[in-house]
Amino acid sequence: MTDFTDDTVAVHDETEKIVAVNINKIYKVRQKDSEKLTEFQALKNINLTVKKEEFLVIVGPSGCGKSTFLDMVAGLAHPTSGEIYMDEKLITGPALDRGIVLQGYALFPWRSIRKNVEFGLEIKKIPRKERTEISQRFIDLVNLHGFEDRYPHELSGGMKQRVAIARALAYDPEVLLMDEPFAAVDAQTRESLQEELLRIWEKTKKTIIFITHSIDEAIFLADRVVVMSADPGEIKETINIELPRPRDGIRASAEFGRLRQKIWQLLQNGHADTEELRQSDNLNDRAV
Numbered sequence: 001m002t003d004f005t006d007d008t009v010a011v012h013d014e015t016e017k018i019v020a021v022n023i024n025k026i027y028k029v030r031q032k033d034s035e036k037l038t039e040f041q042a043l044k045n046i047n048l049t050v051k052k053e054e055f056l057v058i059v060g061p062s063g064c065g066k067s068t069f070l071d072m073v074a075g076l077a078h079p080t081s082g083e084i085y086m087d088e089k090l091i092t093g094p095a096l097d098r099g100i101v102l103q104g105y106a107l108f109p110w111r112s113i114r115k116n117v118e119f120g121l122e123i124k125k126i127p128r129k130e131r132t133e134i135s136q137r138f139i140d141l142v143n144l145h146g147f148e149d150r151y152p153h154e155l156s157g158g159m160k161q162r163v164a165i166a167r168a169l170a171y172d173p174e175v176l177l178m179d180e181p182f183a184a185v186d187a188q189t190r191e192s193l194q195e196e197l198l199r200i201w202e203k204t205k206k207t208i209i210f211i212t213h214s215i216d217e218a219i220f221l222a223d224r225v226v227v228m229s230a231d232p233g234e235i236k237e238t239i240n241i242e243l244p245r246p247r248d249g250i251r252a253s254a255e256f257g258r259l260r261q262k263i264w265q266l267l268q269n270g271h272a273d274t275e276e277l278r279q280s281d282n283l284n285d286r287a288v
């Protein structure tokens with residue numbers, strides 16, 4: 001790993017894309033029935049390296065700081081101490097080299113699908129003809145051909161999520177930051193979006209950081225799963241997912257089940273009833 005001692009990059013590993021070094025985040029919060037502010041440590045000593053083209057998934061209990069961390073990588077929030085680097089450059093604010101996809105789609109309701117997808121391209125001042133070509137490519141990639149002139153309210157939740165992905169990909173960010181992007185859609189749509197995302201990732205070779213509450217989703221997608229614990233938010237363990245790709249049908253495999261059990265136990269603070277878990281076939285898609 002890159003050595004960041006003395007604020008200089010001593011050795012840079014070419015395979016590293018995002019490097020978070022000793023991240024702490026402290027919020028000042030108001031005490032109940034009091035004007036007094038106290039400190040709340042949302043993140044503690046987060047050290048994490050995400051490799052180029054890696055699909056990294058973060059799971060953890062509610063409030064462990066997943067979104068706070070992602071917001072920092074996006075440049076929308078800042079650590080109280082520590083630094084996050086992208087390609088050795090300190091992240092100080094948002095930029096088009098990082099695309100964000102959120103749970104609530106965040107589409108512009110007054111813009112057509114095509115216009116939504118072209119939004120980042122307009123900011124980048126890409127000429128109209130090229131914009132249309134690029135947006136069409138990404139609309140096709142997320143299987144929304146024929147829906148270009150519709151408006152967000154005319155689409156299903158799954159379709160809106162596809163538009164959000166197409167919009168984030170269209171301006172060609174190097175990194176895609178996804179905060180529970182599939183949480184609002186039904187189970188079947190969710191699985192097809194997962195498959196679609198993997199197909200797109202394999203084609204576009206983006207670096208992805210993806211947050212989810214679903215253990216199954218994490219294992220199905222990830223090269224690596226980061227398991228966090230709360231209060232304060234810390235990295236508990238990082239697990240390499242060495243399942244072969246493509247992963248169609250992989251959920252039924254013994255290895256998938258073993259990983260599911262391992263992550264579940266980590267999230268239970270190691271207090272899970274192992275015997276019960278061993279006997280259970282019903283761990284499918286347990287939510288954190």
Ligand SMILES: Nc1ncnc2c1ncn2[C@@H]1O[C@H](COP(=O)(O)OP(=O)(O)OP(=O)(O)O)[C@@H](O)[C@H]1O
Pocket residue numbers: 027028029040042060061062063064065066067068069
């Ligand atoms: N602006 C803020 N001011 C004070 N506390 C905050 C602020 N933003 C987040 N927090 C607190 O920091 C902690 C981490 O929040 P964060 O949203 O990052 O968690 P999370 O892991 O993404 O949770 P969830 O899974 O529920 O989305 C929580 O306890 C939250 O209440």
